[in-house]
Amino acid sequence: MTRSVFFRFVVRVMLPVLFIFSLMLMLRGHNEAGGGFIGGLVASSGVILMTLAYGPDEVRQRLKIDFLRLMFFGLLIVILAGLVGLIIEGEFLAAEWWKPVLQGIGQLELGSPLLFDMGVYIIVLSVTSSIVMSMADEGERMDD
C-alpha cells in the first residue's frame, strides 16, 4: 500500500481527537448518547486509520499493545464488574454505585456499570483492531 504524506498528517492530527472523543463517549454513556460499545468502535477507527496510514508493523511498534492480550484484560474487567455485585449484594452483575461529593467540583458518580462499560470498550477496541491488523498483515505480505 502506498501512503500519502498528506493522509499521514491528517491521521496524526485526528488521532488524539478520536481517542479523547471515544473516551468521552464511553464515560457519558450512562446519561447521554454513547457507551462502551460506540466508544470502542470510535477508538478502533483510530487504530484503523493508523494502520492504513503507517502499516500494521509500524503501528505495533508505536502502540506497543498486544490487542490479543488486551481483549482478555477487557473480559477480566467485565467479570470483575460483575463480581462487585456478587460480593456486595450476593448477585452477579448487580449494579453498585458510589457517589462521593467533591468539595467545589460536584458529585462524582462511580459504579460497577461504568467498570463494565470500560471492559466492553476495551474488548470492542481490541477485537476490531486485532482483526483489522491481521488482515492488513496479510495485505502487506501479498504486496511484498
Place this chain on the structure above:
Amino acid sequence: MLLFGIVFAPAVAALVLALVPRSWLARLTPIVPAAIFLWLAATQVGASEIATAQLSWFPSLGVSLSFFMDGLGLLFALIISGIGTLVLIYAGGYFEKPADLVRFTIYTLIFMTAMLGIVTSSNLVLLFVFWEITSLTSYLLIGFNHENADAREGARRALLITAGGGLALLAGVLLIGVASGTFDFLTLLTNPNVLRESGLYTPIALLIFAGAFSKSAQWPLHFWLPGAMEAPTPASTYLHSATMVKAGVFLLARISPLLNGSDLWLYTLTIIGLITFVYGAVIALRQTDLKAILAYSTVSWLGILVAVQGAASEYAAVALAVGVLAHALYKAALFLMVGNVDHATHTRLIDRIGGLARPMPVTFAAALVAALSMAGIPPLLGFVSKETLNAAALYDGLPSLLATLLPVGVVIGAAFTVTVAFRVVYDTFIKRAPADSDLHPHEANPAMLVGPAILGMFSLGLPFLLAPVLDPLISQTVTAIRQTPTSIHLHLFEGVNTPLIMSIIAVSVGVLLFIMRRPLIRLLQRMPEFDPTGIYQWLFFKALPDFANALTIRLQNGRLHYYMMIVFASFITLISGIILLARISLLNGDVLADFEWRIAVFCLFIIIGAVGTIFAPTRLSAIMIAGIEGSLLSLLFAIYGAPDLAFTQMMIEVVTLVLFVLAFHFLPDAFTGSKGRAARALDFAIALGMGAMVTVLILAAQANPVAEPISDWYIENAESLGQGHNVVNILLVDFRGLDTMGEVTVLIVAAIGVTALLRFRPSGQPRGQYYAKEAPAPLQTELASENDDDDEGSEGKSS
C-alpha cells in the same frame, strides 16, 4: 452443614494436592476418606433423623445444592469412603513413579466427591451433575496410561456409553421436573404417586433405565466394563467394581419409591438383570485374563442387583442392601489381589501363573476369604447375601412367569459364580505353575496388603456381628428404599429352608462344574459370542463419521455464497411455513396509522440503492453502495429518536467498509463474470424472498402483540434502578448485563478465530497465495484443507 464437608472434602484435598504435587502428600490423603468413614459410622449408623444440608444455586431453575443422608445414601457413602481409604493406601505402594501416584490420587479424590454427591444429592439435577463427573473421572482413569492405544480405546468406549446414558438420565430428570414441578427428591417423596399418575410415566422410566443400565453395565450395554480394565488396578477396584458401576443400581433403588409397581418396572428390571447375571457369569468363565474374569463376574453381580429390584418386596430391598455390601467387600479384595499378582509376576493371564500361595501367603489368604465369600460359602458375608437373594427370588408376590424364571436363573448364575470364584483362587495360587513359566514371585509390599487384609476381615467378621453392626445399617437402608419404617434381623443360619437348599444346589453344581472346568472352558471358548462391540464400532467409527462427512461435504463446501443461500432458504421456508400453517394475521388497523410520507421517500432511496448494488460492476463499487445504504439506515434510526443506534450503525458501516477493502485485496476484481442467468435468477429470488420474510415478520410481530412490550418497563425504571438517563446503555450494561457479557465473549472468540485462520495455515501452502487471483474458488470436497471463504464469513460476523 457437615454434609457439605463430607461431599466436598475429597475435592478440596484433590485441589491441595494439585497445587502441591508431592508424593508424600498423596500418601497422606487416605486420612480424608478415613475421617469421613469414621464420622459416618459413629454418628449416622442407627441415627433416627435424616441429616440434610442446602444451599441455593440456581433458584430460578429449581436447582439447589441440597444433600441428605438417608439409609441408602449412608450404606453407599460408607462403601465409597471405606474402600476409598484402602484403595488410596494401596495406590501408595502400587505406583512406582511419584507423578503417577499424584495424578491417580487427584483423579480418585475428585471421583470420590462426585460419587458421594450422587448418593447424597436430594436435587435430581445435582445428582446428574455428579453422575457425569464420575463418567469423566472414570474416563481419565481408564485412559491413565494414555500412551497405550487399548487404554485410550477403552476410555473412549466407556465415556461414550456412560455419558450417553447420562444424557438419557438428564432427559428423564427433566421430564420428572415437567411432570411434578420439582427436582427435589424429598419433595417428590411427599407425593410418591405423582409420577405414576402422570402421562409421562413410561418415557421417564425408560430414560432412567437407560441411564442406570449403561452405568451399571447391564446387557447389552455391558461391553464397556471389560474394556475399562485397562485402568490401573486400584482404579478398577474402586470405580469399576466397588462404587461407580453400582451407581446405576443405586439410582434404581433411589427412584424406586417413585416408579416401582408397574409391569414395565417389574419385567424390564427382572429380565434384563437376569440375562446380565447368567450371561456375565458364563462369559466370565471363558476369560483367561484375571481382570477380565473379575470384570465379567462384576457385570454378572450387577445384573442380579438390578433383577431383584423388579419386585419391590422387602426381601428384595434386603437382598440389594446386603448384596451391594458383600460384593463391594469381596470383589475389591479380589481386584487388589490381581494387582499384587500382576506386580509380582508381570502377567495376569491365568494360564501363565500358578503356585503363588507359598511366595504370597498374605495375598493368598485374603483372596481365599474373598473367593469363598463370592461363592457364598458359610460363614462369610457372601453366604448371608446369597441367602437373602434366594429369599427375594422366592418372593410369592411375583407373577407366575417370573416366579419360576427368577429362582432358576438365580441358581444357574450362582453356580457359575461359584465355579469362577474357585477357579480364580485355585488356578492362581494352588495349581502348579506351567513348566515353561519363568516367575519369580514375591509378596507385595505392606501398603498393598493392608487393603486385601482389612476387606477379608470384614467379609469374615461381619456375619458374626450381624445384630450390633449390620442390622441397624441394613434396616436404615431398607427403610430408605421402601419408604416404610422397617426393622431387619439377619441370621447366619435360619434352619433348613428353601433358600438354603437353593444355596446347596448352587454350590454343588458349581463345584461339579469346577472339577470339569477344562473341557467346559474349551467348549465355551468355541461358542460364538453375541458381541455388541461390533455394533458399537460400526455406529461410532463408521456410520456416524461417514454420515457427518457426507453432510459436511454437502453443506460446508467452502463457499460463503452457498452457506448464505442455505441459511436464507431455510429461513424463508421456516417462516413462510409457520405463517401459513398457523394462519398468523399480518395486518391490523393500527399498523398503517403511523405512515409518514417523508419516511416512505427515504425508504425509496434505500430500495434504489439496494437495486444499485446488484448492477455494480466491481466489488468495490458494490460495497461502497452498500455502505451508503447502511448510512441511510442509520439516518432512519436517528429520525426515530435512537441516536445510540444510529451512531453505532454508522461506526459499524465505516469499520465494515475498511474490513471489506482489506479483504478484497485477496479476491479477483470482477465478481460477476462466470455466473449464468439461472444462477443469478435463483440468487434474486432468494434475496427477494428474504426481504419479504423480514417484512412479514415485522408486520406479524406488530399485528399480534403477545404481551406488554418490556421496553416500557425499561424506560420507566432506567432512572430509579439503573441510575441514569440513557436507557439503551443502561439496558446494555445493567439490565441485560449478562447478555452483553456473552456477546463480548463471542466477539473475543471470533477475533481469535480470525487471527488463527490468518496466521496459522496448513503447511505447504505458500503464504498469501491461497486466494486464487485467476478463478473463483473451486468446490472443495476435502475436510482437511482449509476453506478460504471461511475467513470472510467470520469477519462478516465479528465486525
